[in-house]
Amino acid sequence: MSDYRISRLEVENFKSLVDFRMDLVKFTCLVGLNGSGKSTVLQFVDFLSELMRGNLSEWLMERQWSANDLCFWDESSKLIRFLVEITDIEGRHAGIWKGEFNTLLLKCEREELVFGDTKFKVFDNKFEASHTQKSYDITMDYEGSLLSKVRDPFLPEPVKRFRDFFRGSRTLELLSPRLMRQRTKGPSETIGRGGERLSAYLHDLLPEKRHAIESELKRVYPHFQKLATRELEPDVRVLEIVEDFQGKQFKTEARHLNDGLLRILAMITNSVSDAGLLVFDEIENGINPELVEFVINLLVETEQQVIVTTHSPMILNYLDDEVAKSGVIYLYKTNEGFTRSILFFSIPSLQKKLELMGPGEAFVDTNLLELFQEIDGLIKGEK
Ligand SMILES: Nc1ncnc2c1ncn2[C@@H]1O[C@H](COP(=O)(O)OP(=O)(O)O)[C@@H](O)[C@H]1O
Ligand SMILES: [Mg+2]
Known part of the structure; x- marks a missing residue:
């Protein structure tokens, strides 16, 4: 079983994730209107995993994407910058992974991993690991993160475990019974x-x-x-x-x-696997309402970190208030077309509703188009 959990993502220039920040917990459920960026967030998590596996060309081919599709439409920069914050399973800060992925070369030209005193760094065609106290020229070709290629003896222990956490993650974002x-x-x-x-x-x-x-x-x-x-x-x-x-x-x-x-077989199969992170898009799809509760319990109770998306308010009704408060994230688009995230039950009108009704009922009772006005007001108020 895994040692780590993702606690925060920061992304610059991956499709609609422009200046995007999102906190995650053990069970995170993304909700929001069509096109708000829910699947995009899952694709980004899968992209991070693929950086550690190092087969970006294959990854693009499987999705029938080209490298050009990875950046925000009218952004001239071809770099995707990201930061991933990791905790241990008790929720204590464990480390940070920062990187700069060049979409023309399909690799991270800069990277930095910091786990306490342990560091691993890629820059100027060199890499450095704190436990060897030396820097090495990068002579091999690679795609994604250099960590997909560097052999174990050159890697500090926490960095190896971190790489394996991402390598082992399972995304069912393209799940299709066919x-x-x-x-x-x-x-x-x-x-x-x-x-x-x-x-x-x-x-x-x-x-x-x-x-x-x-x-x-x-x-x-x-x-x-x-x-x-x-x-x-x-x-x-x-x-x-x-x-x-x-x-x-x-x-x-x-x-x-x-x-x-x-x-359901696919979900169960991944939940009993050794993966530390499971990702599912539109979990309620094709599943009888009677079985939704089973699916939710399976995913909330598994030891693995889980990220799901849903359109179904019913899903939220099977979540305890505490799980819903910390884990339901509302995604929406700004007028510029950027995806933004906000903890759903931190929005004042929803906080109030949650005192009176269950999380799912509060969701049904909310007009998502009007919610944008309220969030916009909150943000303007902060400025
Ligand atoms: N390269 C891109 N740059 C910016 N926005 C994009 C890009 N590609 C797709 N999008 C936007 O993202 C939307 C799809 O987002 P998606 O994550 O699939 O939404 P959903 O929340 O319904 O899962 C598209 O409708 C489009 O508006
Ligand atoms: Mg989607």
């Missing part, structure tokens, strides 16, 4: 951003992990018995599900399974 029905070539270490490698991933999973997934699934699907995967031909894996109806067992291949079950 992709999850695919037969896949294995092996695979993750289920993929769209769930496209689910069958290969489950095929090689340790039995105890598989049982953990099965027992969660049984809680929501009473007929569900077990997961079965098989190899069709060398390397091609299919997922099947065994269900029991009146003592008779039936096997169904993934391509005949319903969307909701596949989505």
Whole structure:
């Protein structure tokens, strides 16, 4: 399990994230109108993970993006600057990662990681690590962060753990039941951003992990018995599900399974994985209202840090007031097209509503278009 959590993000020039700041907690839920930048924030978190994996060209290709798409529309600078603040799982400050990503070269030309006395720095084509007290010329090609390439002996322990926290994060931002029905070539270490490698991933999973997934699934699907995967031909894996109806067992291949079950299976699978950070876009999509509570409890109770987005006020009704107060973030766009974040229940009108109603009811009772006026007033008042 992971050692770290992201507590703050600051971004300059990643799509609509211009001069953007956001605090995060263990369970963070982003809400806001269409186009306010919810998916963009998840994409940015995934981008950070990819910096540590070092395959930016592949990452762009998977999304069918070009490097040009990464910056704000009319910004002439091709640099993305960011700062990530990290705490340990108790919430104590652990470290900071600052970087400058050049979208023309697909790499961070400057970086600085500071964990207490431990430092790692990249600048002027050199890197420096405090424990070796030397600087080294960078002679290798790399994409993303230099940390994706530097070998372990050159890295201080906290920096390695930090790199692995990001490398291990799982984003289901492109989750699609259509992709999850695919037969896949294995092996695979993750289920993929769209769930496209689910069958290969489950095929090689340790039995105890598989049982953990099965027992969660049984809680929501009473007929569900077990997961079965098989190899069709060398390397091609299919997922099947065994269900029991009146003592008779039936096997169904993934391509005949319903969307909701596949989505829940993807969420459960990631929640029992070793990842320290899980990201899901529009969690309520395709899931029966009866099962939403299960999904929320799963994600709030897991030890991993979780970031989700939702359009559904119902989701908020399943959150305790304290979780909602600290973790629901409202995203909106300024007139210039920049995404901004504000703690939803810190807005005075919502604070008041929360005294009388549940978080979801307070959300339903709010006209998001009018909310912008109130926030605008708050900001002008601060100035
Ligand atoms: N390169 C860019 N620069 C600035 N804004 C962008 C860029 N690309 C997309 N956008 C804006 O972001 C919006 C999409 O944001 P998104 O995060 O998908 O919204 P949602 O909150 O609905 O998930 C687009 O409608 C567009 O307005
Ligand atoms: Mg979206």
